[in-house]
Amino acid sequence: MYQYDEYDQRIVEERAKQFEGQVERRFAGEITENEFKPLRLQNGLYMQLHAYMLRVAIPYGTLSSQQLRKLAHIARVYDKGYGHLTTRQNMQYNWPKLDDVPKILAELATVQMHAIQTSGNCVRNVTSDHFAGVARDELEDPRPWAELIRQWSTFHPEFAALPRKFKIAVSSTPDVDRAAVRFHDIGVRLVQNAAGVRGFEVLVGGGMGRTPLIAPVIAPFVAREDLLSYLEAVLRVYNLHGRRDNIYKARIKILVNALGVEAFAAQVDEEWAQIKDGPLKLSAQEIARVAKDFAPPAYQKLPAADALLSALKLGKDRELGRFVQNNTTLHKQPGYVAVTVSVKEKDTPPGDLTDHQMERVADLAERFGFGELRVTHTQNLVLPDVKVNDLPALHAELKSLGLATANANKLTDIIACPGLDYCALANARSIPVGMEIMQRFEDVDYQNDLGDISLKISGCINACGHHHVGNIGILGIDKQGEEYYQLMLGGSPGHDASIGETLGRAFPRGEIVDAVDTVLKRYLELRSSADDAFIDVVRRLGLTPFKEVLYPAPQQLQEAAHANH
């Protein structure tokens, strides 16, 4: 992974120092809370319901074991002994004290970490495919490009006060998409053209929130060396022309929609033409400097182990078999797999890790790999370089930590935002709903029968829980001070991107999990075979067959009305 040089290191150290000064000025009354707010937000520090919340950046979800130990240490010393993995591959702490935050930042800087631009109306932490660098289905490791974007966007002086937050994701898989690039302000897809040359397809104006939109392609092919100048052109057009009069219409997706894709692309091209051949053009030397840090580790030469993998899946140890079946992903290197460490144990909030779990997983990353880990946007961890032979031993270790639930990509691999248990913006709780679903549908055999299903829960319209792109989406709303939940079906964040549609009236807290159960049972009735996936059934048959079983009342009412005439 990327190793800071003296320059990178100085920047994070100076940031910690700067924030210390800002906190001092806040306590001294030199700046008001309103003036302090944007400063703390640009450093990932929010005021939540019960406490501050600090969001630590994990650029493109790549983490070293040493960094994870530091995160554990911070959880233990400055928080309540746990941290929370976010849908942007970051880690959040729910209970830091304000005057501890400069100390936390200084601690983070010692392991090449920071909280820069994890909030605020600026370019946020860049995200990527959590299997980047090891996935068998990728063109090449996209992370060097993500790192180049990270450096370009860090304290970018021109884009520190954009109309609204700005999220960039990078992927390099031609046929799948694990980074949800179509739901970002900018999605950057590494592609190869007909001549065999690699460059970037750039999508602009996707997003979730109040106005969910799938990003259109703005540039089908940008040369590798022009990536940063192209991004700068997009951001400049947005900074100057994005709406600032209405916070709900301020994201770039609204600008792209208002201008139309062609007119927006033309504005970007006009700006780009002025800067394309300027100093932002990436040199081969710089690309190579960053890429070398992502060179593959010293893998052992092993025979292909796909057969062994199949044997483990079907083996006598059913618990291990289910884990291998569901939580391993094919690797570029023969004899290795990537393992999803499920942070979705039924009795704990989705994505929460204790200090102890973090430290032990850091150990496992060294024992069963090269000391590197990934954070997924689905709020799990990944051990990217595990020998197939080691799977039984690794499984046993993970099981002892409560991190071996065999549910990756299955129903209980839930995405849930912090919701009203923590979040000042939320309208309803997410975590208890998620936990109730995890408890109700705990049976892995039942989940395997259901097949791959994504269930995503947000506690408000801002959609941190990605409910729009869940095969099953749940949105918490407020009805006169009470929590209600809308249910939607048909969303997908991937290559086949789609936005879920709401089924009907919202359910009270006590009924929402039953409603999910009803939907699942209906799906089992409707599917043509076990291979007929949930999302395919919804796309083929629409919402009507689900509405019929969820909302029988209007029909009955109609019948009653007829009877009265």
Next chain:
Amino acid sequence: MPETQPLKWVVTANFTSEGGVAYLRADKSVTRVLAEAGRFATKADAEALRKLALGMEAILADPYLIEVAELPDGIDALSARERIRAAGPTIRVRRPDPRIHTH
């Protein structure tokens, strides 16, 4: 629609130092306990106290008003948000924090 008559108004904020939930008593002192908060029959009276709280920025951040109902056995915030704010997260928080006291 049922009539949700706000019975009383309370001023709340978060502590600047560690972000914890704060309520203002009628005598302008600060408490962490909703039941000890000053309750005002008119929004104008509560607003006057909020204005005072705005001047206590070193201690309190972002004071605002909430509606509460007075019940025989205590006081109830009228929104799910404020009930959870008053009582803490409804899910298990793994370790009690020795830094946070109830008074």
Next chain:
Amino acid sequence: MRIIKDRKLVDDSFVHVADGEELPTYGDLIVSLDRYRELRAALHKRPGKVGVRLRSNQEAKLVADVAPELAVIAIEFPGFKDGRGYSTARLLRDRYGYKGEVRAVGDVLRDQLFYMERCGFNAFELKAGKDMEGAVNAFREYSVTYQAAADDPRPLFRRREQP
């Protein structure tokens, strides 16, 4: 009035003259772009230097043709959240080659100065009541920057290659 200019506290000779307000007979002044266009010849005949003030929604290209005859281009920041002025300053410097004073006015706070200077501002009217001496230190909070900007046309990766 005291302002920060070229990282120092200085006395400012310019006065802002609002639209509709009578022009002082002499002395350095700053007017809106509309007023400047209306009174351009007369303004340059009177004793004193002339500057123009851009609202946050007025882009650099609007003033590009007359920029060389202006001593100051002031760019308004109505609030922290409105960052259009950063791009405007950058374009004035990089694209239109403006060499005069670029001044940030309005809701200008210490913690924006670092970004503003990098975008090409060299003068700052700090929000009233703020500690100006302390604010001057803001320019020195970072010794390294990643991007090419108005203050250094080379991004860090080019400086890494040829320090």
